[in-house]
Amino acid sequence: MGKEIKGIKGFKFAARAAGIKKPGKLYLALIYSEVPARCAGVFTANKVVAAPVVVTAPRIKGGTCQAVLVNSGNANACTGEQGLKDALRCGELAARVLGVSEDVVAVSSTGVIGAPLPMERLEKHVPLLAGMLEAGGAKGVAEAIMTTDSFAKLSDSRGSDYSILGLAKGAGMIHPDMATMLGFALTDARVEEKFLGEALRRCVDRSFNSITVDGDTSTNDMVLLLANGMAGGPEICGGTAAAEDFEKRLGAVLLDLAKMIVRDGEGATKLVTIQIRGAASAVQARQAARSVATSSLVKTAFFGEDANWGRIIAAVGYSGADVDPDRVDIRFGDVPVARQGLGTGKELEEQATRVLQQAEFTVTVDLNLGDGEAAYYTSDLTYDYIKINADYRT
Incomplete structure (x- = not known):
C-alpha cells in the first residue's frame, strides 16, 4: 500500500479553502473522471438522512457517475427543503x-448538523474547482474532506493492468452500520456493473462495517x-480469477x-483488533466481535x-451469540488470560498488561463451538474523546 498512485488513469482532483469554517483550511473538493464511470455506492443506515x-443515492443507483463534489465543515443535514435545494x-x-x-x-x-450551507461562498468557489483539476491532486481532496481527523487518509493498490485509489475521512461518529464515514474508491479498471456493486458491498462489510470508535x-x-x-484492460466480470483479484485488492484498500479511521479515532491512542474464533457460525462470530468492540467498559x-x-x-x-462460558479462551496478543472460562493467574495477566501498552494489538476470543470467525477493529475510549466532542461546534 502506498499513499497515492499518481498514474491512475482518467481521474483528476481539485481542492479549495472556500472559507466555509476556519480561514485557510481546505473545505471544498472535486473528483472528476474524464469519461463517465460505472459506479456503486453504500449509504448511511441512519433514518435521519x-x-x-x-440527492446522490438515486444518481449512483443509475449506474453512472463522472464527478464527486464534497464539502466539509457543514453537513447540510436537518436543513429542510432549502438544504435539498442547496445540495x-x-x-x-x-x-x-x-x-x-x-x-x-x-x-x-x-x-456540523443543522446549519444551512454557506451558498454565497459555494456559488463563488465551486465553479473555480474545474480550473484546478490535476491528476496528482488526490491528497488535497483527502485533506479537504477532513473534519476532526488528524491526518489525510489515502491507500492504493496496483493490479496487473489497472490501479485502485481510495480516500476516506472519519474519526468520530464511527460505528458498524454502513456507512460510517465518507469514502471514495476509484479505479481505472473496466468492471462489470453488477459485480462492481456486489464487490463493494462485500468489501465494505469487511472494512467500514467492521470498525467502531464511539x-x-x-x-x-x-x-x-x-x-x-x-x-484499457479487459472487462472484469464476476466469477472469474480477475474478479477475485480485483475484490481482494479493493478489500485491502x-x-x-478503515484501520486508519480507527487509529485516528477522536482521542484514541490504540488500534485494537477483536478476533473471534470458534463460533457456531460466521454470523455469530460477527455478533460477538461487534459486542466486544463496541463495549464502553472494554474500550x-x-x-x-x-x-x-x-x-x-x-x-x-450478552452479544446474542451462542456461548458456553466453560469453553471460552481469551488471549491478549499471544498471552492467554483465560482458559475454559477461568483466569490464568496474576503472572500472565501482568504479561498481558504489557501487550495493552502497545499502540496496536489483537484480542482473540475462541468460543470453541464451531468454525465461525470474524474480526472487528476498535479504539480505546479516552478523556480526549470527551474534550473533542464537548466543544465540537465552537
Whole structure:
C-alpha cells in the first residue's frame, strides 16, 4: 500500500479553502473522471438522512457517475427543503462548469448538523474547482474532506493492468452500520456493473462495517466506487480469477482506510483488533466481535491498559451469540488470560498488561463451538474523546 498512485488513469482532483469554517483550511473538493464511470455506492443506515445523500443515492443507483463534489465543515443535514435545494444547486454548479449532466454528479457533505450551507461562498468557489483539476491532486481532496481527523487518509493498490485509489475521512461518529464515514474508491479498471456493486458491498462489510470508535452513525455517510475503464484492460466480470483479484485488492484498500479511521479515532491512542474464533457460525462470530468492540467498559479498559478479560467475556455473553462460558479462551496478543472460562493467574495477566501498552494489538476470543470467525477493529475510549466532542461546534 502506498499513499497515492499518481498514474491512475482518467481521474483528476481539485481542492479549495472556500472559507466555509476556519480561514485557510481546505473545505471544498472535486473528483472528476474524464469519461463517465460505472459506479456503486453504500449509504448511511441512519433514518435521519442528509440532503446530499438524498440527492446522490438515486444518481449512483443509475449506474453512472463522472464527478464527486464534497464539502466539509457543514453537513447540510436537518436543513429542510432549502438544504435539498442547496445540495441540488451545488451539483448544478459543478455540472455546468464541467460540461456534464447533473445526473452524473454526486454531492457529499460532512460537518456540523443543522446549519444551512454557506451558498454565497459555494456559488463563488465551486465553479473555480474545474480550473484546478490535476491528476496528482488526490491528497488535497483527502485533506479537504477532513473534519476532526488528524491526518489525510489515502491507500492504493496496483493490479496487473489497472490501479485502485481510495480516500476516506472519519474519526468520530464511527460505528458498524454502513456507512460510517465518507469514502471514495476509484479505479481505472473496466468492471462489470453488477459485480462492481456486489464487490463493494462485500468489501465494505469487511472494512467500514467492521470498525467502531464511539457507537454513533452519521446522517451523511457514503462510500462510492467509480470505475472508468481507462486503463484499457479487459472487462472484469464476476466469477472469474480477475474478479477475485480485483475484490481482494479493493478489500485491502478499504480495510487499510478503515484501520486508519480507527487509529485516528477522536482521542484514541490504540488500534485494537477483536478476533473471534470458534463460533457456531460466521454470523455469530460477527455478533460477538461487534459486542466486544463496541463495549464502553472494554474500550476504557484498553485506555487504562487493564487486562480486564472479565469485561470481554461479559460482552461476548450478552452479544446474542451462542456461548458456553466453560469453553471460552481469551488471549491478549499471544498471552492467554483465560482458559475454559477461568483466569490464568496474576503472572500472565501482568504479561498481558504489557501487550495493552502497545499502540496496536489483537484480542482473540475462541468460543470453541464451531468454525465461525470474524474480526472487528476498535479504539480505546479516552478523556480526549470527551474534550473533542464537548466543544465540537465552537
